[in-house]
Amino acid sequence: MKTNFNFQLYKNRKIVWLVSFSLCLISIIGMLISLKSNSIKAPLNLGLDYTGGTQITLERSCTDDCTFLNTNDISNNIIALKNQDKNFSSNTSPNLTRSQIQLLDNSKLISIRLPFLSAAQSDSVVSEVNKFFGPFKNENISVEIIGPSLGKQLLKSSLISLFFAFLGIALYINFRYDRRYSFLALFALLHDIIIVCGVFAWLGYLFDVEVDSLFAVSLLTIAGYSVNNTVVVFDRIREKGLLENELSFKYQIDKAVGATLTRTLYTSLTTLLPLICILIWGGSTLYWFAFALLIGVIAGSWSSIALAPSLLSITSNNMIE
């Protein structure tokens, strides 16, 4: 029997744990800082999908070279709507001073963030901005309005679906292997999720990157991917255990991990290739989605090659030093 690598996981297990522990710690610190900061007040910088609000994106119909706009001018025009537009004349109308305006793509795209508006109110904003800063490409106007209650609900349903997906996976591994494997697969998965959340907590805190419902989707995909990877390694460990049960458990694990190492690296690479392509060419809609998956795939490979098997070796009863 020949393996590609003489992989001594057991010997280096403490380094593996230290690396994982530090990464998780930095992640958790990121989430705590984010939670304590006045501008975010949550472990992650929650986007429009979860907090509610209005996002209007307008594309100016100018050729390559758009003249620069002053975001304050746009903001002032929107605030002025309060006094002149019938859709904003009531006392309960939203606070227009709380607008965030961004110019993207060399001043070609105007992105406006406002509190929750009604459809008619958002129309007013679009026509007002059009009056002063247009013309806009009509077919490229995108308006997104999400009520605050819907945002909370989405957050809740995202968390619930995450929880049930984890539970389902745990039950399956429990059924196919045993409780120890299922516990460790979940542990590895949690490790990956914490790292991805941590990266986004830091990104949110430092660069104002927001998490949307696609982020929840990416977490679930990472969960599936992470468990998939861990299970492949576990499957090998179990097979080794059956074939060469005269070997010590830690040795079996080293051999099993060594045998699946190439596969895990190749698989990670073939998954990373499309993701990197989406990052580069996929446009802004999918950028952070692909980025979250990228981090998740890297963390997932690490946890299934190194973390989960090295932990398995200490939980084992038939461990021989």
Next chain:
Amino acid sequence: MGRKNYWFLVVILFAVLSIFICTNIPFQLGLDLRGGSQLTLEVQTTDDIPKITPDDIEGVKAVLDRRVNGLGVSDSQLQTIGTNQLLLELPGEQDPSGAAKVLGETALLEFRIQRNGTEVQLRDLQTQRNSVESIIKLLEDNNSAQLRKEININNEINKLFEKYNIQSDQILDIDQFNLLKNKINTDIAGLFEPTLLTGQYLTNAGRRQDQITNNWEVTLSFNNEGGELFADLSKSIAGTSRLLGIVIDGISYSEASVGKQFETAGITGGAATISGNFTADDARNLEVQLRGGALPLPIDIVQIRTIGPSLGTQNIRLSLFAALTGLLFVGVFMIFIYKLAGFVAVLALSFYSLFTLSIYALLPVTLTLPGIAGFILSIGMAVDANVLIFERLKEELRNGNTLIRSIDASFKNAFSSIIDGHLTTLISCITLFYLGTGFVKGFAATLGIGVVLSLFTALTCTKAILKFLMSYQGLRKTSNFINPNQIPSPSINLQ
């Protein structure tokens, strides 16, 4: 071509069928890809109905369905989400506020009778309304010279704007006059007292154009109970000076007198007409709202997404380009690492993509941006299955087994890992599909279908293609699969 190649023929047949399906059945594109509006509506509770049951939701949905169909947007979709929400998709609709207006309004239809002693007030208000209406008509005809004359004569108009607290600096704006008209009509409705007859007794509503005045009218018909109420109501004021007011959402649309001839039995037959100077559009909207019936529960629009159609095409172009480039890289990588087997994998993956796309077209799956992401990821899963098999194949070959035996063993040994990996992903897909909403669902659907098909292609297509190629003597060389220096010499092989 022996019996071994039976599967290969089946695979080719499937592929041809898939190409046929993909080219003939159009893909169903989501709103983010084709443009349009998506509205999420939340059903609200009331004091009478503090908890929303599935029946309540169905009731609201039925009413909204009728209203949406009345709007005339093709391909619109209305579906229930969770316990109290409805998702409405209007492809191609760029003006969601128009739709929101028709959907969100409950169009409460009431028949009211005039309060005693309000004759003078009513006459004044009606006169004011008439002047406002004539100005609106002029504004619509854009006859500005005559308009100025009209406004000069009607000094009263300025007073009205003041009275109703409407900013009058842009006095020639048609919207301002419509607002004024509505305020007057609200005041008129206030002079009437509610009766038992409301829109809930309505069985149908229609619209027609008056042959003489060319004005649009909305016609109503009641059920038996409503017909009786209407007869009683008309009887009670027949021949008196009191009028019958038709009030919709607190705004009076017409005030009618009931002739003395109805004193004995009232107006029977259960039909009525509202003539309120409607334009064709007004009449259509009102008809849609009335025929849709009153909503059993109020609704609130909690989310609106509008995507321009060209933004959608741009999204498709970008993500398709990214996906294809990614696949190209994966293909090159696979051939580089696994040689002939890598080539087989590329073939199998192309078949896989064809199968998956044809299933999307057949079911049909609505393709959204996250859906495409799900598809790309499922390709990753499909590649992984192949990698697992070929790694095993290499291992077997390195252990000195013969090629054909190694191929069989590799599929057998990789099977349990492939099954576990796919099933765990499938579990999260199913969870997401049932618990998720909107595009999360779309992602789960595409990934889930991909996972199932990947299991199928990895275990059948890859094997069938590999076996087919192995039936050619020239290809049956171990060096086509691993580097020659890794092939053990026969002497070591004797274990």
